[in-house]
Amino acid sequence: MSPRLTTPAALCALLLGLMALTQSGILGQYEQTILSTMGIYMILAASLNLVNGYMGEFSCGHAGFMAVGAYTSSVVGVYLFVPDPFFGQPLLPMDLAYLAFPVILAAGFAAAALVGLLVAIPSFKTRGDYLAVITLAAGYIVKSALENIDVVGGPRGFMGMKKVVIGMEEMISIPWMLIWIFIGVVFTVWILRRFVYSTYGKGVMAIHQDEVAAEIMSVNTNKMKLVAFMLSSGLAGLAGGLYAYLIGFVNPASFTILRSTECLVMVYLGGMGSLTGSILAAAIFTLLLEFLKPLEQLKWVAIPMLLIVLMQFRPEGLMGNRELSDIFPKLKRFYRFK
Amino acid sequence: MALLEITNLTQRFGGLLAVNDLSVHLEGRELCALIGPNGAGKTTVFNLVSGFYQPSDGSIKIGGVDTRGMKPHQVTALGVARTFQNIRLWNDMTVLDNIKVSQHYRLGYSLMDSLMRTRRYIDREASIDRTAMELLEFLGMRELANEFPPNLAYGTQRKVEIARALSIKPKLLLLDEPAAGLPSSDVVELIKLIEWIHKEFDLAIWMIEHQMTVVMSLCQWIKVIDFGATIAEGTPEDIRNNPVVIRAYLGDENI
Numbered sequence: 021m022s023p024r025l026t027t028p029a030a031l032c033a034l035l036l037g038l039m040a041l042t043q044s045g046i047l048g049q050y051e052q053t054i055l056s057t058m059g060i061y062m063i064l065a066a067s068l069n070l071v072n073g074y075m076g077e078f079s080c081g082h083a084g085f086m087a088v089g090a091y092t093s094s095v096v097g098v099y100l101f102v103p104d105p106f107f108g109q110p111l112l113p114m115d116l117a118y119l120a121f122p123v124i125l126a127a128g129f130a131a132a133a134l135v136g137l138l139v140a141i142p143s144f145k146t147r148g149d150y151l152a153v154i155t156l157a158a159g160y161i162v163k164s165a166l167e168n169i170d171v172v173g174g175p176r177g178f179m180g181m182k183k184v185v186i187g188m189e190e191m192i193s194i195p196w197m198l199i200w201i202f203i204g205v206v207f208t209v210w211i212l213r214r215f216v217y218s219t220y221g222k223g224v225m226a227i228h229q230d231e232v233a234a235e236i237m238s239v240n241t242n243k244m245k246l247v248a249f250m251l252s253s254g255l256a257g258l259a260g261g262l263y264a265y266l267i268g269f270v271n272p273a274s275f276t277i278l279r280s281t282e283c284l285v286m287v288y289l290g291g292m293g294s295l296t297g298s299i300l301a302a303a304i305f306t307l308l309l310e311f312l313k314p315l316e317q318l319k320w321v322a323i324p325m326l327l328i329v330l331m332q333f334r335p336e337g338l339m340g341n342r343e344l345s346d347i348f349p350k351l352k353r354f355y356r357f358k
Numbered sequence: 359m360a361l362l363e364i365t366n367l368t369q370r371f372g373g374l375l376a377v378n379d380l381s382v383h384l385e386g387r388e389l390c391a392l393i394g395p396n397g398a399g400k401t402t403v404f405n406l407v408s409g410f411y412q413p414s415d416g417s418i419k420i421g422g423v424d425t426r427g428m429k430p431h432q433v434t435a436l437g438v439a440r441t442f443q444n445i446r447l448w449n450d451m452t453v454l455d456n457i458k459v460s461q462h463y464r465l466g467y468s469l470m471d472s473l474m475r476t477r478r479y480i481d482r483e484a485s486i487d488r489t490a491m492e493l494l495e496f497l498g499m500r501e502l503a504n505e506f507p508p509n510l511a512y513g514t515q516r517k518v519e520i521a522r523a524l525s526i527k528p529k530l531l532l533l534d535e536p537a538a539g540l541p542s543s544d545v546v547e548l549i550k551l552i553e554w555i556h557k558e559f560d561l562a563i564w565m566i567e568h569q570m571t572v573v574m575s576l577c578q579w580i581k582v583i584d585f586g587a588t589i590a591e592g593t594p595e596d597i598r599n600n601p602v603v604i605r606a607y608l609g610d611e612n613i
Binding site (some may be wrong): 130170214215218220221225226228229230232233234237238239240241242247259315318322341 | 410431432434435439447448449451458459463465471472479497526530589
């Protein structure tokens with residue numbers, strides 16, 4: 021098979037395999053939820069890696085962007101398809117839900133990207149710790165804004181998204197959320213890979229390695245920061261949208277600093293500037309959270325301990341700044357994912 | 359039209375007068391130097407010309423275009439390239455990528471092209487790759503293309519930085535102490551390289567340099583500054599014998 025087709029073929033096989041496993045009941049609701057959560061974490065980690073790993077800035081407000089995406093997607097979906105005391109009767113019949121879902125997610129992406137733009141502007145002049153504080157503040161602003169908007173339920177949260185998912189499943193009975201999340205992960209990796217492998221996107225790495233040289237050697241650093249922040253926060257918004265429909269409920273308490281910290285942990289666990297590292301780290305992190313559940317509260321002692329050990333012995337993260345294909349160069353023969 | 363026209367340039371940092379009423383006129387194709395004691399404001403002049411600082415007073419025109427208010431990347435696009443006193447290559451990128459990323463001002467495709475991998479993207483990337491390799495080939499550095507800068511000898515890193523500056527096709531090349539930290543054998547090679555670049559490429563070279571062997575053997579015209587102000591300018595012969603320069607900078611024994 022030509023290398024051009026191997027990756028799409030493998031991905032389709034994987035998706036079909038997943039669907040077969042769920043339809044035959046081998047993957048129950050519980051396993052599906054874990055896989056879906058894993059997928060959402062993968063999107064979050066990979067997108068944050070663009071700013072923290074590739075661009076070398078320290079953004080710790082990823083949960084804020086996720087929240088913007090989650091709420092926007094929720095509101096758009098409910099407005100379009102679900103009767104709601106505030107938004108009134110739905111605009112469209114539920115039969116169209118499975119077709120309109122990408123639009124719902126795109127709305128979340130766009131809204132989060134716009135908020136990312138607002139954070140990118142201070143990054144023109146500020147960097148390092150100061151920018152970290154700004155992103156932290158942005159996360160808090162988003163959270164307290166949501167707590168004070170009554171239309172979306174304030175601190176109680178907002179729901180109705182489950183009805184959209186049920187609507188999709190009534191039309192065609194397949195595990196819709198798992199499929200959408202799978203597509204979301206593939207889209208994220210695809211878009212980020214293309215970005216960071218282009219000469220255009222490598223400008224981001226030039227900023228990381230020497231910003232002064234980047235500016236002098238004709239990289240429009242402000243524009244690159246803008247693009248990187250918008251892309252990263254947009255993808256976090258996409259993850260937020262998927263999360264909202266997976267859980268069926270969003271509230272501001274889901275998007276605290278703890279969530280941003282989880283994203284940071286995955287990026288550093290996987291290795292800065294490594295997409296495969298982020299993906300791997302998200303998988304490991306989700307499984308850790310799940311398998312250590314019997315420990316209850318002690319879980320939050322065990323996981324940070326593991327992290328400390330990792331940082332002691334492998335401070336560059338699992339993958340360093342290498343990709344899987346750098347470690348196994350033979351892989352390159354089998355795919356061309358550019 | 360003059361390549362570089364600096365008129366009454368002044369730069370203040372708080373109470374410090376770093377550059378004081380400096381004027382320079384370059385027609386193009388010159389090979390000249392800016393010298394002076396440490397702290398005289400030489401690098402500040404280069405930072406002003408490359409758009410890194412905004413002048414407090416006076417104007418800089420490159421090819422007739424006033425660069426006031428321009429960002430460094432816009433000034434670079436006008437054809438001004440420079441190297442740095444302490445080498446500033448991107449160390450986690452290969453030599454080839456160092457050169458390719460420096461083509462940002464003329465990539466000729468947009469973000470969308472890069473995400474969608476359009477025809478335009480593929481063509482432009484191929485041509486950027488080709489011209490970068492051609493330049494390395496021309497400079498005899500082809501085999502370095504996939505090396506990472508930290509693995510190279512110091513002198514080679516200098517050469518790579520000059521190659522990166524040349525890759526933006528400059529009309530004016532600013533070299534900030536190209537011989538700093540080089541052993542004397544490499545200095546001889548550097549002199550040959552600069553001479554060769556000046557002959558082969560259609561550009562003017564303006565360098566800051568402390569090693570008088572480099573300056574005196576290469577430059578047709580030298581400007582000497584101290585405390586940000588011009589104290590002398592002229593041919594190497596004039597400068598060598600100028601009592602003011604000898605007192606402020608060269609010293610009696612130096613030549």
